Amino acid sequence: MRPFAPHRYVRLLRHRLRRRAAFRGLVRRSEFAMVLLAAFIGVAVGLVAWGMGAAAHGLQRQLYGFGPQMRLSTATFIADWRLLLVPAAGGLALAGLNWLIRRWRPKSPVDPIEANALHGGRMSLNDAVVVGAQTIVSNGCGASVGLEAGYAQAGGGIASRLGRAFALRRADLRILVGAGAAGAIAAAFDAPLTGAFYAFELVIGTYSIAALFPVIACAVTAVLVARGLAAGTYAVETAVPSVIDNAAYPLALVVGALCGLSAILLMRGVGLAETLLARLLPSPALRLLLGGLAVGGLAQVSPVALSAGHGALHLAFVTEVPAWPVLTLLLVKALAAIISIGSGFRGGLFFASLLIGALGGKLFAGVMAMLAPPGPDALVMAVVGMSAFGAAVIGAPLAMTFLALETTGSLAVTGLVLAAVAVSGLLVRRLFGYSFATWRFHLRGEAIRSAHDVGWVNDLTVGRMMRRDPRRVPVETALENFRRLFPLGSVSQVVAVDEAGRYAGIVSVAEAHAAPPEEGLAPLLQHRGTVLLPGMNARDAIAAFELAAADALAVVEPASRRVLGLLTESHLLRRYGEEVEKRRREESGLEAGPP
Template identity: 30%
Template sequence: MAEKLFKSNQLLSQLRRVVKSEQLVLSVLALVVGAMAGAGTIVFREGILFVQTLTFGSGEEAVHEYLRTLPAWHLIAVPTLGGLFVGVFIYRFLPERRPHGVADVVDAALFHDARMSSRCGIKSAFISAVSLGTGASLGREGPVVHMGASFGAWLARMLHLRRSTARTLLGCGVASAVAASFNAPLAGALFAHEVALGHYALTAFAPIVLASVTGTIITRLYFGADVAFLLPTNEIQSFLEFPAFALLGIAAGITAICVTRGIPVVQNVARAAKIPIWLRPAVGGLVIGVVALEFPQIVGVGYGAMNDALYAAYGWSLLVQLLIVKAAMVTICFGLGYAGGMFSPALFLGAMLGGAFGVAATAVFPDLSSGYGAYTLVGMGAVAAAMLGAPISTTLIIFELSGDYELTIAVMVASVLASIIMDQFQGGSFFTWQLKCRGLTTRWGREVNLLRMMKVADIMKREYEVVGLNEGLPAIQEKLVNAPYSELFVVDEDGRLHGTITLADLRHAAFDREPGDEITAGHVARSKPPVLLRTDSIEKAVRLMEQTGEEHLPVIDDDERRLMVGFVHEKDAMMAYNNALLELQSEDHGGAPPKLF
């Protein structure tokens, strides 16, 4: 461990000697993370097609037409067996026996000092590629976002960088992955701030943009400059259409709510049916295979079907059917533990919803309608914005894909309304809901989250004065004079905390005793004082101090042994919190160059 620390510090020192500026060092690290995430995105996408070729026999992204030529047993067997492999792999090799994704990135950024496992990132990407390659009706963006973020967190951990720099590199991985997925560098940069980091920080903006551009360049060199979707030419016919776009936004918000609320229903059914965790994806795969016999469009990521919808290849009836069926498949896949993301499913649902809405709007107001394609694109942006909690990023993705300013305004209107509906009636995005299911909340703001991230072990004092349970008054008086903050901690012969003694306690004991009474520390001490564990957050420490009126609290190793290991003073807790707030303020508003470690 010491050798690794020495080597990482030596590497960072050499880099700093070359470039002479911490801002430039951070920029170089951002380029490295951006390149890693961009390359990882390429490998992931090729991995999906490789698995798809092995299992279905086609390496095309628009695979739904080819699937119609397969025999029924093949179409059912591949998702079922793929789901079985996915379930066993997740159960055996992934932490908490569940797939990991964007919510875990938000969790790491807000609650765990941007600490993530790169091994978990690679394993999650691998099993997501298997999921999608064998037909899971989910998306490919979430896994690469998680993988890219884990690369940034890994580099920060290897170089022992400070918390704010680690969060920035985590955001660099996210931005590069999103930009590489959609050929949209600006949207990738803003998505990292809007979703992963949860705020906009000036000091992080330049490195994140560099990483985003790097990821885009790498994927363009490999895949070419083609965008994710082939867009028809769209033109807003009249601003009188905007009420229709607003209605579409409301419908998109309702769609996002229905899908999110459907997932726990599936989970509860699986638990009630006592289906083993490792077997659940196989059950989902069986359902996918059966449904794909009639609707092959729902297999995999679904970009081919989205392009068909953009070019009005589907009628109103099929669009509505695909909307309902895809929503059901997404809830089943997530509810039964498949690995994959929510971005592509949200775009798919939005495409079908927008297309169906556009058909109806064109039929009612043919002279005012901008055509099916425009409504399809607006629907894609609106549902994705509501699901991801990212109206700004989603709007920019549509703008970078279409280059149409007026259409972007329509997407903005629908996205904002959809996000408001989702926020008011669901309490936040899909990722917020996932965190809430784990007992975490993003509602308290960064300041409270910061207190929850900081641990008692980081600020506790390890030098303190103890007195034995049976020691007498002279020993108590002598030790109390030299004790920090004039407080003694009373321990038994095994070092277990019994209580505390202050000058006030000693005065009370002196007045209350009878002449000739023997005074020991056990008699004077206030027994069972409020205590903290080393793993408790500073937020808990501050709250306990407020409730008890204590200025300092003893810290024990665990509730059973109660071995004394230190104490926390209110001043130290407030100082740590204040320093962290100053660091956040520096991130948000710029100022001094960022400190790396």
Template identity: 30%
Template sequence: MGHRRASGWLRSTLAGDRPPTTRPTATGAGDLIGFVVAAACVGALTGLTAATFRLALTGAGGWRERLTASAHGHGVLGLLLVVLAGAACTTAAASLVRRVEPHAEGSGIPHVEAVVEGRAGPGRFRILPVKYAGGLLAIGGGGLALGREGPSVQMGSTVAVIVSSLARRSRADLRLLVAAGAAAGLATAFNAPIAGGVFVLEELLKSFHPRATIATLVASASGFAVAAPLVGGAPDFHVPALPGPRLSEAGWVLLVGVVTGLLGVLYNRAVLAGLHRVDTGRWPVEARAAVIGACVGLLAWFGPQLVGGGDHLTQEALLGHGTLPVVLGVLVVRFVLGVVSYAALTPGGLFAPMLVLGSECGLLVGLVAARVAPGSAPEPAALALVGLAAFFTATVHAPVTGLVLATELTGSTDQLPPMLGACAVAMTVAVVLRSRPVYDLLTDRAAARSVA
């Protein structure tokens, strides 16, 4: 009898029904142990899923790069092939979302936040395969300027829904496990287990309640442990040895905070404006995605390094490489490309594109400083790292996550004091300009669309 009931719950979840609410949240030691075991299972399964997604995404990106390189030997026909490939991959990803699972659209973090807040249902199991396949098509094949972390987070939350249903957890516990799955997904996406947990507690839950903290940290740790043998546990980015910060450099650090704060506010408004244009437009989803994919394919023909998630661009900025015209050009192109890519309504996150913009913005200030005050200016690479954390803070309003994420991504702690100062300034600029966190804005949209 018990087996038949469990099977029924799983079938209900796979079919798209909400997990049953069978009992209130218990508080005994036995229940807490069961809850911790469930969180560990969520983390482990999410780590496996997100790690294979990350590896597959690398393979898909390599295929796109090889196709573009070989196509250059065939002139106009090669150009047409690259453009059509970008259009086809992006169209397929958008069609999967529209026809199979609309909740798999975009980053996925806003939908997870709406679920955690109780403003939307947990969604259906098919979010996971649509997010997985759609992300590979859009980011890997199509080259859209989107990140792997959004799909990883939402796939983790879907894993949590299934585990919660099988374990007969209460609805309150389900929401906590959904948040825990999100932490595990982010931890795997960036090899950043602490940042994964902190982001969920600071941004999604906005609480450090003991039960929430336990679930989040356990899932993040178990996800990282399972994923590390597959993707490696080293920091994603390398930063050269940098001199310690000096008080005389504070002016340049504060300038990075002001510039990233302004740019972060502008980026949030641009992303929302792009989505508003899409929501109120009359173009069919597939047609719009095809045009966007074709444009990205055209850009890939002339500048293949400019498309995709952009990790290589972040790495170059963190090494301090670039000239003023090139860095400014990359910053402008990636700003526009990020907004346009998100408007395609395919699976893909905002974290990775934001890392590019933040590091390039900091590098730009660093290069200007090197010209204006040679010999006494901060290292451009140091300001690139500072800019990475500050831009994230300005857009997401999660300064602790920004500091921890920048540290875990690079393994560098030398620049924590200037990062703290720049994050404080960037956050102040965003608040003064009354800019809401980007995920709050997107969560409102996701909740409204879920009700509709």
């Protein structure tokens, strides 16, 4: 038996580490390797989307007792006691699951938009497991939420984990997280263009050539995997006329405006429901129980209140219904969605917004038919309403436009949709300022409105930029001694401190040499009450400089006010400008620095 040789083991370990580093470097430097990595992520995301959809649908079948080809939102033969009690029991089950999750992982999950905006694309796979389990339980028990949040969380989490394994740059990791989310949404809706532009508009925050190829590769691969597994989770199919009358364009603009205003009411309603229920019912378990009972009560009116509403959307496209029943279904679905999310069920409004918008489009067509027979084509208005309302809630107008194109295959209808989503998106942007995702961030206190990378601003702190060895002088120093210690040209500003070493002000050396000899330092002290803290970010520091009209400010320890350093406005602006230019080059695909 060969004796153990430590030097051979060390050489082998070094060789393996060099090979691993070389492989990582190849992925970081090669655009082609990034595309292959994104395609591999698409395979994983397609499998996950299929698994989550099958799990939620299987749970619904077991709880409500319907066949494999039936959809919960259109099942009319389910016993009333099931419709009423199953969502409430699911709420209690979710409360128990949340209690276990808080003991295991008390930190709130970071979703792909937040990760790309604040954390440079860093996400946790544990968060994907948490959100996936919560959305499956919520959707499976019949709460009026979709699985899109779980899909996107899983796609982004898988992409982030692999990207960090290859030590990707911040910009590349953000693109890869967007690609993972694109694959998830594309697989869920069987719509690769929809998934890709969902990523560009919501998760990456911008479109660039550098991001195009990985995002498309992941979206297409995920769709192919989902089709191969016959997932068909949220696939929407319909047929529309191939020729659209130009008179339909003004009507589409009106539908877009109505959808934008209605979407604002829906999002406000979710926030109001959360606030009121949290105030009236402090217990999360009690909120979920009563929320489930309320959804079950709405299901007594129509099963459209249950789950995401896939089957109901299909029926909305293929059946003709009078205006008043459509209004009833619309109100039932909107109230169910507000109560479900407001009471604490986990999920998204993506698919619910599509159903509400389609019902709203059909309602508009029905009202117009009563006012001016025969009215517009109800199916066309349903597609327009679906896309316009979805764009207003989700905040992705091009993604919704491509969803209409991939749903109908009609460029003529896509033109109508584009006009409607532009109007609805503009109204929401001007009157509300948030999509549903960013509105949720706002309610939590996060100051982000999109996935644009602002995390680097928080990383660029005063503590990192300050000069740590500023010249100090006791405030009681005589002016003549100060001039001898700091002759003209030696330094621009000197920090004055009191007997206890606390900050007292800043002295300009030029002003000290120009002052009358009989004056001390006290009259020369500047910015006594304006200081910087080491944890302040660059934007806050710039605002402090503008308010104080200062060339330099001291950085002090918050509690003791001891001087930690000095920061000049010129250095701050230069560093901020360098970072802004670096992000601009990364977003445009021009960044080609060393890994």
